[in-house]
Amino acid sequence: MADSNGVQALIGRIGGLARERGLEVGLAAAYTAFALTFRGPKRQFWNRMTGTGLALGGLALISEEELHAIRLTPQDLALGLGSAAALYGVFVVGDRLARAILPRGGEEIGAIYDLGTLGEKLDLGLRLLLVIGPAEELFWRGLVQKRLIGRYGRLAGALLGTAAYGGAHIVTGNVTLIGAASVAGAFWGGLHALGAPMGALIVSHAVWDVLTFLVAPIAPPSSGS
Numbered sequence: 001m002a003d004s005n006g007v008q009a010l011i012g013r014i015g016g017l018a019r020e021r022g023l024e025v026g027l028a029a030a031y032t033a034f035a036l037t038f039r040g041p042k043r044q045f046w047n048r049m050t051g052t053g054l055a056l057g058g059l060a061l062i063s064e065e066e067l068h069a070i071r072l073t074p075q076d077l078a079l080g081l082g083s084a085a086a087l088y089g090v091f092v093v094g095d096r097l098a099r100a101i102l103p104r105g106g107e108e109i110g111a112i113y114d115l116g117t118l119g120e121k122l123d124l125g126l127r128l129l130l131v132i133g134p135a136e137e138l139f140w141r142g143l144v145q146k147r148l149i150g151r152y153g154r155l156a157g158a159l160l161g162t163a164a165y166g167g168a169h170i171v172t173g174n175v176t177l178i179g180a181a182s183v184a185g186a187f188w189g190g191l192h193a194l195g196a197p198m199g200a201l202i203v204s205h206a207v208w209d210v211l212t213f214l215v216a217p218i219a220p221p222s223s224g225s
Helices: 002-039 042-063 065-069 074-101 105-117 121-152 154-167 175-193 198-215
Strands: none
Touching: 002 042, 002 121, 042 065, 042 121, 065 121, 074 175, 074 198, 121 154, 121 175, 121 198, 154 175, 175 198
């Protein structure tokens, strides 16, 4: 009984810290996790990314109780699917611009899409759709941007949230990926700042991930065209 009470007390203290200092703890955890995820052995990338998603998504759920009440309505589904398609169109144009402007744009784009070849499509699709995409929205918009908006206001909070999301990808050393993450972060961050429901953002991110990496990649991987 004493051991059980001790564990419950520890869990309670962790939960209290997350609710009180969730932004600071979350960003430190996210930047550390992204460094480990992107710098580790490539063949285990999706295992690490899934673990990162579970950890950050879990932290968001502990820190923000209102995230427990997310419900997916038909309107959320429609907004999520439509915004995913719109962002896909933005990236089609961005792919051409990156290849034309950045000296290593084509090579860096190919390296991004190499990640989509590291495993079975069904397995990767389920990870993206059920864990990674939803977890990123719960954490980056549901926790980080929400708290930044609470501190600094809607516009500044959204801009800082976008910078934090893009900055987490600096560890990759891939300029094109950093830019792409910043554009996607600004897109979803803008929707969040304008009042889009979390359910719609989760659908948008998860569907966009699957569409971009598996269903209709914008560019072939560098390992083969």
